[in-house]
Amino acid sequence: MNETINLLKSHRSIRKYKSDPIPQEYVDEIITSAQMASSSSHVQAYSVIGVTDQEKKKELSILSGNQTYIADCPLFFVWCADLYRLQVACEMEKTEIVSGTMENFIVATADVTLAAQNAAIAAESLGLGIVYIGGIRNQSKEVTELLQLPKLVYPVFGMCLGFPDQEPSQRPRLQTNLIYHQEVYNTSNTTNELKIYNQITNEYYLERTKGKVNTNWSKQMSNKLQTASRKHLRKYLEDQGFGFSE
Amino acid sequence: MNETINLLKSHRSIRKYKSDPIPQEYVDEIITSAQMASSSSHVQAYSVIGVTDQEKKKELSILSGNQTYIADCPLFFVWCADLYRLQVACEMEKTEIVSGTMENFIVATADVTLAAQNAAIAAESLGLGIVYIGGIRNQSKEVTELLQLPKLVYPVFGMCLGFPDQEPSQRPRLQTNLIYHQEVYNTSNTTNELKIYNQITNEYYLERTKGKVNTNWSKQMSNKLQTASRKHLRKYLEDQGFGFSE
Numbered sequence: 001m002n003e004t005i006n007l008l009k010s011h012r013s014i015r016k017y018k019s020d021p022i023p024q025e026y027v028d029e030i031i032t033s034a035q036m037a038s039s040s041s042h043v044q045a046y047s048v049i050g051v052t053d054q055e056k057k058k059e060l061s062i063l064s065g066n067q068t069y070i071a072d073c074p075l076f077f078v079w080c081a082d083l084y085r086l087q088v089a090c091e092m093e094k095t096e097i098v099s100g101t102m103e104n105f106i107v108a109t110a111d112v113t114l115a116a117q118n119a120a121i122a123a124e125s126l127g128l129g130i131v132y133i134g135g136i137r138n139q140s141k142e143v144t145e146l147l148q149l150p151k152l153v154y155p156v157f158g159m160c161l162g163f164p165d166q167e168p169s170q171r172p173r174l175q176t177n178l179i180y181h182q183e184v185y186n187t188s189n190t191t192n193e194l195k196i197y198n199q200i201t202n203e204y205y206l207e208r209t210k211g212k213v214n215t216n217w218s219k220q221m222s223n224k225l226q227t228a229s230r231k232h233l234r235k236y237l238e239d240q241g242f243g244f245s246e
Numbered sequence: 247m248n249e250t251i252n253l254l255k256s257h258r259s260i261r262k263y264k265s266d267p268i269p270q271e272y273v274d275e276i277i278t279s280a281q282m283a284s285s286s287s288h289v290q291a292y293s294v295i296g297v298t299d300q301e302k303k304k305e306l307s308i309l310s311g312n313q314t315y316i317a318d319c320p321l322f323f324v325w326c327a328d329l330y331r332l333q334v335a336c337e338m339e340k341t342e343i344v345s346g347t348m349e350n351f352i353v354a355t356a357d358v359t360l361a362a363q364n365a366a367i368a369a370e371s372l373g374l375g376i377v378y379i380g381g382i383r384n385q386s387k388e389v390t391e392l393l394q395l396p397k398l399v400y401p402v403f404g405m406c407l408g409f410p411d412q413e414p415s416q417r418p419r420l421q422t423n424l425i426y427h428q429e430v431y432n433t434s435n436t437t438n439e440l441k442i443y444n445q446i447t448n449e450y451y452l453e454r455t456k457g458k459v460n461t462n463w464s465k466q467m468s469n470k471l472q473t474a475s476r477k478h479l480r481k482y483l484e485d486q487g488f489g490f491s492e
Contacts, residue, residue: 001275001371001372002249002371002372003248003249003250003371004249004250004253004367004368004371005275005279005368005371005372007250008279008282008283008364008367008368009278009279009282010282011282011283011284013284028422029247029251031422031425031426032255032422033251033254033255034425035419035420035422035425036254036255036256036257036416036419037254037257037363038257038259038363038366038377038378040378040380040403041380041466041470042417042463042466043467043470043471044419044420044425046425047424047425047426047427047431048425048426048427049427049428049429049430049431050426050427050428050429051429052428052429053429056429080431084433084436085420085424085436085440086467086471088436088437088440089440089463089464089467089468089471090464090467090468090471090472092437092440092441092444092464092468093464093465093467093468095468095471095472096472097471097472098471098472098473098474100474101474101475101476101477101479101480102476102479102480102483103383103474103475103476103477103479104471106355106383106402106479107380109352109355109356109359110355110359110402110403113355113356113359113360113363114359114362114363115425116360117283117284117359117360117363117364118254118363118367120284121250121254121364121367122250122251122254125247125248125249125250125251126247126248126251131284132284132286134286134287134353137349137352147429147430147431148430148431149431150431150433153431156352156356157356170282171288173281173282173290174281174290174331176274176277176278176281178293178331179277179280179281179290179292179293179294179361180277180293180294180296181293181294181295181296181393182295182296182298183295183296183297183298183299183302183393184295184393184394185293185295185326185393185394185395185396185399187330187396190330190331190334191334191338194331194334194335194338195338198338217288217335218335218336218338218339219339220287220288221289221332221335221336221339222335222336222338222339222341224287224289225289225332225335225336225341225343225344225350226336226341226342226343226344227344228344228346228347228349228492229347229349230347230348230349231347231349231492232492233347233348233349233352233492234347234348234490234491234492235492237348244480244490245480246474246477246478246479246480246481
């Protein structure tokens with residue numbers, strides 16, 4: 001359809017990088033692109049920490065569940081939801097920010113994600129590869145200390161960036177009629193469509209692993225979601241000054 | 247730098263549209279592009295409801311704080327965080343999803359935002375204009391009923407789409423050194439940089455309104471954030487099956 005849509009449709013996560021550093025002008029373009037994303041009522045409730053220091057990347061790699069590509073990538077971003085700067089803005093006006101609502105938590109979490117996705121696309125348009133790192137939420141408190149995050153800032157996800165040194169295949173997505181609903185949400189076909197998706201993903205995993213991995217989407221999801229993970233988050237977030245009282 | 251980065255950097259929210267409908271092949275490309283965004287561990291925890299019915303758009307417009315452009319745009323998307331489909335997947339495996347954690351709430355909220363931003367960029371690359379609608383959270387329960395959303399699905403934001411019939415200016419963003427931190431979060435310059443940003447935004451508003459609106463960023467943020475908004479959200483989300491016990 002056009003160059004941008006081709007780029008969006010060709011996304012795959014990259015976890016192996018060439019050793020080349022990322023030119024500074026690339027970083028500048030990526031951050032500027034991130035900043036031009038939409039933001040709820042212009043609050044711009046996010047920050048990003050760019051980490052290139054090898055020791056620090058290694059520590060973050062360990063804190064994120066030993067994902068070695070964090071140590072290996074030339075640049076690691078930690079994307080943070082951020083109400084701290086808004087608190088300072090309120091103080092400048094001699095008022096106090098309300099940080100204890102779901103609303104402001106959602107706003108900050110959405111804001112950082114919009115910016116991060118713009119950054120991802122800008123990076124990919126420059127020939128870089130990226131992968132999001134949810135593992136940055138494994139040990140939130142330790143990451144917060146390492147990056148000296150003030151109260152009212154929390155790391156939502158990380159992002160490795162680098163010139164790709166692999167060409168992974170694309171994982172098949174859910175059928176569009178499961179994702180896109182016209183006028184009202186349609187639950188009538190969910191189970192049947194998921195059975196079809198299970199066949200599609202089963203074939204994908206068998207082919208990708210030459211018959212070694214015999215799984216499918218619902219098995220994977222069930223394995224992942226039947227137990228609670230990152231159970232520290234609620235308390236950590238409250239300690240950071242976020243609240244969920246209303 | 248390239249076509250995609252130029253597109254990202256030229257974003258502005260569009261709230262006035264030509265009457266032309268959006269061709270179906272555009273909608274298909276937009277949704278396909280959305281689906282190719284990254285997703286946490288491939289959970290794909292989001293859905294989008296496309297609304298073209300005039301009566302329904304009008305109702306959503308009223309429910310979102312009388313934002314008339316929702317009724318006026320040819321296509322309105324309601325982007326939903328969605329654990330319902332994952333619940334069905336777990337049931338297929340005779341397990342039960344854990345829906346009561348911050349972790350799964352964050353995952354679903356981030357997932358839908360990644361997909362939505364891809365959709366926004368795809369739409370803009372096709373010459374469409376978009377605006378995000380946080381007002382969809384004004385009356386979550388009523389929106390949920392109108393769109394027949396099942397439990398474990400919640401509307402995070404809306405998005406108007408249409409061919410632009412206005413050329414608004416771009417709002418100046420925060421200085422990059424407030425957003426982007428190297429190695430550690432830097433709080434030492436926040437207040438001084440915000441004073442500069444207040445001057446920049448004050449000039450912007452004066453010029454845009456021909457002297458009528460004399461405000462700045464910290465005043466706007468203080469006005470907005472010193473009182474709690476959308477105070478129903480916590481209870482609504484719990485009623486929808488989300489939980490925040492850990």
